[in-house]
Amino acid sequence: MLAAVDPPPPLLWTRGDVALLSRPCVGVVGARIASAGGQRIARGLSQQLGEAGHVVVSGLARGIDAAAHLGALPTGTVAVLGGGVDDVYPADNTDLYRQIAEQGCIVSESPMGARAQARDFPRRNRIISGLSRGVIVVEAEIRSGSLITARLANEQGRDVFAVPGSPLDPRSKGPNELLRQGAILCEGLEDVERAFNTLRTLGEPPAGSPFDGAPDDLDDAVIEQIAALLSPTPTPRDELARAVGLPIGVVASALLELNLTGRANLLPGGLVSS
Template sequence: MSLPETERLARLRLARADRVGPVSFRQLLDRFGSAVRALEALPDLVRKGGGHGYALPDPDRIDAELAAGDRAGARLLVLGDPDFSPPLTALDPPPPLLWTRGDVTLLSREAVAVVGARIASAGGQRIARGLAQQLGQAGYVVVSGLARGIDAAAHAGSMPTGTVAVLGGGVDDVYPADNAALYDQIVDRGCVVSESPMGARAQARDFPRRNRIISGLSRGVIVVEAELRSGSLITARLAGEQGRDVFAVPGSPLDPRSKGPNELLRQGAILCEGLDDVRRAFETLRTLREPAADSPFTGADDDVDPIFLDRVAGLLSPTPTPRDEIARALDAPIGRVAAALLELSLAGRATLLPGGSAST
């Protein structure tokens, strides 16, 4: 069932609100039942949490983002829309929204990510292109990040069968610029997606979020070439946390670009030399793990007084602390603790983390 347009716009505005990330966005929806009600309650929640002078996003700013999307021929999908990707909906937490260009039906098909080094060897690019071709011919959509090297080869190999490019900046931010022709092809024949606002230019902080979308869209992630400190290994780690299968293409120990995949194999990744390895894993290993659907909130009127907020805040540290551990320490209902953590995060006094933990 489609969301009312007022609710869709409210979800965009809530997602763009200061200090509202994917975790707090989902918790606000759980607690208040709609983004419309959550927006009405947000200033008061910030005040109760100890914050001051909170302003909701200017409606003109939201209108400008929507107008930019129209000019670019982009489509906005918000969490709860019928076409929103089922694998992303199952994440804990899911992204609040996606801007898209191209064929959004690809986001609902079974997908495999192929990622790796930007400065890739000719052999690595050949492997990535061949894997992508095999995966596409077997019916999988291939997901990658539009970077140079392995990503570009994976998109090129799967162009005829379906490919999705996930961007760090806005869906209209072609980065790197020398992949502009590839970007145009994907818009015409595949799908480009981004969680960032229209017009946003990619910053270093955006790429972990982008990598989370890449792994979240996919049933498995294949790393072809990557150094030990690389975004591809971050994608592999996120895939493992999301219950996705992690594959690695082995390489020569003499090549630094093989150290990442070889290390993943030591840690238990699945060796991948071709499509048969992927098929075998999908036939014998687990299906996608989905988070529990239960909300920690008992309702919209959880009683959180300033004294209780301060007690919860006093139990937090830079080390993530599970929500149920705080509840046990305070002998308090989990819903009350969840409400307190949400208010502290909106006031800038805590950071909510996936899985029900929080830190300072």
């Protein structure tokens, strides 16, 4: 999954159950200063995701991140840190950090002993989205790290989900704006499963990467065939797969190459345009 990250991490430091990273993951992120309702949604949704076989990935921040980790702790959760895997930040999540280290997995690209700086968090966010098949934003203001994670997920070809909220709450402006841009509305586990099941009907393994089934070296003719089908009008990836009669993994890999060369735009909700 991390092959779609730009740039991919050269190595990862881990603490805990590394096997969790090989299971299907879903990112759950949101506001640090979260409402009680938002935290309840994040915790309940993460519990449902875990019980359905997903590993919840988040950033160990206050608010939504902490609630997501707590909800998924019994079934498996991954915390991606900005500092080293021995850097507990924020300090008031120390108990949660210890629980994740014992029952889940702590991950970081930064070396042991490194303390998190502001510049480390966008870099951390690309790993959260990179590990995840989809990313759910629960609460976030317009200018927030959670929307950076959503943008990175979109660029990596992941599904982006948003939990709608009241227009009176500034923490709902981020998710509501993502919905305007084409993110998948998420009110519960059913919405996530429905989006993932769309891909499974095309033969993608439930626990695999969007790039499963793609050859190491794509045929240039295949890439050009897919490029010819693109237009300024956003088109679902699964429609492209049906049109060319190829596995979704091959199409996703070709679209990534086209995106890297500026010939395709990867949009929220599994859409793509020229």
